[in-house]
Amino acid sequence: MTGVPTAVMVFVGTVAGIEGFSAVTGDEMSYCTSFHRVVSALETEECAFPVVDAHLHGVDFLQETEGLCSLLERMDGAGITECVVFGLPVVKKWAACEPDRPRYYLDDNARCYTFVSTDELLAEEYSALRPDERARFTPLLCGFNPTDRNAVFQVERKLASRDIWRGIGEIMCRHDDLTNLTMEETSRMDHPALFPVYDLAGSRDLPVLVHQNSSSVGHHDRFEYLHEVRNALEGFPGTTFVWAHCGISRRVGHKLYHMMVEDMLGEFPNLFVDLSWVVYDQTVCSGRVPKKRWLDLVAKYPDRFMLGSDLCGHFQHLGKTMARYNTLLELLGGDERDLVASQNAMRVWRMR
Numbered sequence: 528m529t530g531v532p533t534a535v536m537v538f539v540g541t542v543a544g545i546e547g548f549s550a551v552t553g554d555e556m557s558y559c560t561s562f563h564r565v566v567s568a569l570e571t572e573e574c575a576f577p578v579v580d581a582h583l584h585g586v587d588f589l590q591e592t593e594g595l596c597s598l599l600e601r602m603d604g605a606g607i608t609e610c611v612v613f614g615l616p617v618v619k620k621w622a623a624c625e626p627d628r629p630r631y632y633l634d635d636n637a638r639c640y641t642f643v644s645t646d647e648l649l650a651e652e653y654s655a656l657r658p659d660e661r662a663r664f665t666p667l668l669c670g671f672n673p674t675d676r677n678a679v680f681q682v683e684r685k686l687a688s689r690d691i692w693r694g695i696g697e698i699m700c701r702h703d704d705l706t707n708l709t710m711e712e713t714s715r716m717d718h719p720a721l722f723p724v725y726d727l728a729g730s731r732d733l734p735v736l737v738h739q740n741s742s743s744v745g746h747h748d749r750f751e752y753l754h755e756v757r758n759a760l761e762g763f764p765g766t767t768f769v770w771a772h773c774g775i776s777r778r779v780g781h782k783l784y785h786m787m788v789e790d791m792l793g794e795f796p797n798l799f800v801d802l803s804w805v806v807y808d809q810t811v812c813s814g815r816v817p818k819k820r821w822l823d824l825v826a827k828y829p830d831r832f833m834l835g836s837d838l839c840g841h842f843q844h845l846g847k848t849m850a851r852y853n854t855l856l857e858l859l860g861g862d863e864r865d866l867v868a869s870q871n872a873m874r875v876w877r878m879r
């Protein structure tokens with residue numbers, strides 16, 4: 528990160544920042560300020576079609592939340608019918624050397640660490656809702672260390688203790704700066720600690736949502752970490768995987784990215800992808816309009832894509848974030864639109 532001007536980093540993040548955006552007041556840090564500007568510039572707050580948000584963190588990087596009741600109000604205001612919701616498996620430390628309390632993992636030099644209680648925080652919020660409100664959420668379990676070979680035992684215990692979990696994720700595997708800042712060995716999609724988790728998920732019919740960069744921030748001419756994705760998909764053909772953001776992250780990209788996604792979807796029938804966070808603005812679109820090659824790809828595999836906000840714990844920008852996809856959905860039209868907007872998520876995550 529040394530030598531990378533903050534402005535450049537933030538620009539690449541653009542709507543990126545959505546993943547970690549939190550309430551910004553007073554002396555905002557540069558990252559949040561820039562993101563706030565980008566999101567504020569978006570005009571529409573209402574989805575043009577009924578949409579499922581298939582990727583939303585109920586808490587932020589401090590494990591704080593506005594609450595699911597507040598989220599429901601935002602969903603109603605934006606035309607979002609259902610939501611796949613999960614915690615965050617790490618928490619950002621407020622280090623003694625840092626004068627300001629951080630809000631986001633990139634805010635300062637302090638590390639993040641595994642936070643197993645994130646599931647309990649979400650479960651408490653979820654359980655406090657009325658049955659008709661709960662029916663609009665699909666909660667996933669994510670609070671375990673993906674590099675600990677005891678992970679599967681922890682997952683099993685959590686599944687047994689609460690009968691609410693409908694899947695596992697978002698597991699944070701290779702995630703550039705988040706990995707760099709997390710106090711653990713590097714997590715990766717084919718880490719041996721995750722294999723029994725995938726096995727368990729497959730046997731219980733629980734889909735797995737995973738963040739795994741397709742490459743490092745240093746390589747844009749090849750997909751340095753794609754073999755790790757392949758190892759997981761090949762090793763567990765009976766497990767359904769959702770690859771968050773199609774394997775893209777800030778500063779991760781390739782000019783033929785769409786071809787890699789096409790190849791992966793063609794090769795692995797157990798693979799689904801979500802368009803959430805940076806991938807839409809950074810890669811799928813030129814300006815605000817989806818590129819033809821991506822429209823063609825979605826049209827080729829209309830039953831494999833879903834949409835998400837990737838908000839974390841604060842939901843004031845939910846409408847603007849999800850309404851970003853209006854143009855894509857308008858251009859798709861018909862059955863393909865319905866699949867991508869809601870039906871794929873509902874089928875994969877077994878909603879209703």
Ligand SMILES: [Zn+2]
Pocket residue numbers: 546582584697771837
């Ligand atoms: Zn996420």
